[in-house]
Amino acid sequence: MVNERTNVNVSVGRFGRSGGDVYARTDGNVLLRVDPESLAVTGRTSYEAHNKELRGPLSSAHPSTCPETGDTYNFTMDFGAAGATYKVFCVPAEGGLSGAYEVARFDAPPSYIHSFFLTSRYVVLGGWPALFRPLRMLWGGNVANAIDFDAASPATFYHLELPRINPAYATRRHTHTYGASYVEADTERGDFYWNALAKISTVTPAEGTGAAPPTVVEWSEAGCYPSEPVFVARPGGTAEDDGVVLSVVVDVPRQRTFLLVLDAPRFSELARAEVDAVVPLTFHGAFLDEEAAASD
Incomplete structure (x- = not known):
């Protein structure tokens, strides 16, 4: 469930060209605007707040940016009778979040998709065998316990x-x-x-x-x-x-x-x-200057 207690701390980055706002992101449809110097939280928003069509409690913690155009892509996931509705959208390099627009919509099983990738022509979402059980998430308020592994789904050559x-x-x-x-x-x-x-x-x-x-x-x-x-x-x-x-x-x-x-x-x-010390293991590092330069 996405609410005021949602822990938004998976990735940090910008949408669009250099100089834009910096946001902390997670696998929910929620964003925290942060100060790039102090990382202090300066605001809270969502993709839906900028485009009402981008409803749904879930999203990817790792939007993908096209190195050629600087446009950023992500998706939201909403639950329904068909399982889940995925809405793929684009945040244009020059328009920022306020210019977000939908580029595709489809129904499919509700997979947990933490990240995805782009080709030069497509947005590719991997439908992994980790499936959400929406009612269990509503009852328990716990996303992790609402995910089941579908053993009948094809497995990868090597679970990297x-x-x-x-x-x-x-x-x-x-x-x-x-x-x-x-x-x-x-x-x-x-x-x-x-x-x-x-x-x-x-x-x-x-x-x-x-x-x-x-x-x-x-x-x-x-x-x-x-x-x-x-x-x-x-x-x-x-x-x-x-x-x-x-x-x-x-x-x-x-x-x-x-x-x-x-x-x-x-x-x-x-x-x-x-x-001569133990440094906690890290997951996803981000260099904001490098990210900005890649989209210039």
Whole structure:
């Protein structure tokens, strides 16, 4: 349920060109306007407040921005007799939230969609096998307990968390995806959490040939728990994976934290920078200056 107590703290970013307001966002149809210097909350709004057609309690915590136009896309989800109505909308680069307009509407099962992606022509929403039970959410007021896993739905090749790509390939065909994963050796711990990083590489088959299975390379170290990996391109590099992958890793046995630097092509360790303290694991970092520059 979206209400005054809703915890709006998943991502922070702008809609449109540089200099616009900064908003904290979550998986609900609610936004908090924040001061970009102090991060103090300066206002509360929603997508529906700017366009009454964008009703529904749920949305994505991660709107996607087209690197070519600067337009930002998201969706709202409303529950009904057909399951759920999804309304995909655009926030134009120059108009901000006040210019939000609907671009598509369809009915489908109510999947929990935390993030999605764009191609050069389409907004792609993945209908994951995590399905909302609206009545349970109304009765209990708890979103997490209102989600069921549909075991009959097709599963993915490899259930990868916090996936990232080379940002220069956003909306373009890409081969390499980086994310957090886990190794079986650590599942004996009662407190499951991802304990590995993975690079998944896929190759688009030539016309008339079968698809080759993806290749997977992993990094892990006993007792270590990595955060979301971030790809940083090498200056002057031309290959998609020419660069490094960074992750903040908590070393539980030693009660320390280190910044891990992996060579992206081979996914092997290049270096690490340690601090004599435990830094909480991070999920989604955001560099507002970089985000603004990408839409200029």
